[in-house]
Amino acid sequence: MNTATSTLTKPTVITNTKRMTITALFMAAVIALSSFGVPVPGGHLYLCDIAICLAALLLNPFEAFIACGVGAFLGDFLFYPLPMFVSLAVHGIQGIVISLIAHKVLKKHPFWASIIAVFVGAVIMVVGYTLGKIYVYSTFEYAMLKLPYEIAQAAVGAICGLVLCWRGSIRKLFIMIEKEELR
Numbered sequence: 001m002n003t004a005t006s007t008l009t010k011p012t013v014i015t016n017t018k019r020m021t022i023t024a025l026f027m028a029a030v031i032a033l034s035s036f037g038v039p040v041p042g043g044h045l046y047l048c049d050i051a052i053c054l055a056a057l058l059l060n061p062f063e064a065f066i067a068c069g070v071g072a073f074l075g076d077f078l079f080y081p082l083p084m085f086v087s088l089a090v091h092g093i094q095g096i097v098i099s100l101i102a103h104k105v106l107k108k109h110p111f112w113a114s115i116i117a118v119f120v121g122a123v124i125m126v127v128g129y130t131l132g133k134i135y136v137y138s139t140f141e142y143a144m145l146k147l148p149y150e151i152a153q154a155a156v157g158a159i160c161g162l163v164l165c166w167r168g169s170i171r172k173l174f175i176m177i178e179k180e181e182l183r
Contacts, residue, residue, distance in 0.1 A: 018177060023063040026055035027071035030091075034075025043149045048075060049125065049157020050164070052091055053118050056098035057165045058174045068095030086132030093128065094121045111166060118162055122154035 029051035037044030048071075055067040069092020076084035101117035102110070129150050133143035165171045 023059060023067050026051060026067035030067060030071030031075040034072060035079050045153050045156060048072060049153055050160040052095060053121060053157050053161025054164050056095040057102050057114050057161060059099060061096045061099040064095035064099040065092045068092060083132060083136050086136060090125060090128030090132060094124045097121055097124055114162060118158035122158045125154045126150045
């Protein structure tokens with residue numbers, strides 16, 4: 001009886017361990033990419049949105065919230081703490097929505113579902129950060145000055161996340177890991 005029980009639970013434990021590890025790796029990528037930005041005239045473009053879009057396209061909604069929302073929160077906590085709660089909410093919701101759309105909409109056309117998902121996620125990010133900056137900095141004008149950077153950051157994150165997922169073979173590798181073809 002004991003061996004039968006352990007045989008039945010072992011694949012679930014391996015699968016859960018793999019999923020937790022992958023989620024933690026994506027969270028680490030979000031934190032690492034939050035640590036620096038590409039300087040542009042009048043501001044910076046942060047590359048964490050690339051990891052956020054990629055993670056959300058591959059992970060389930062709960063895992064996407066952890067990797068994207070908590071990862072962005074910790075990245076801001078370590079490097080720029082003022083908007084960390086805005087990042088938790090915005091990137092957390094962005095991750096959940098991208099994941100839901102990518103996995104539940106147009107199941108026969110996952111590439112098109114991914115495009116729709118990252119577009120909606122980009123809108124969530126731009127609107128969420130604009131509203132968050134109005135709250136955090138108490139000025140509408142500052143939020144409007146940063147709006148072009150938010151749009152550019154969201155676009156770069158969406159496009160690069162899609163390219164890495166679909167052209168960079170990360171999606172194929174992720175599916176192989178899920179099916180336990182790679183150990």
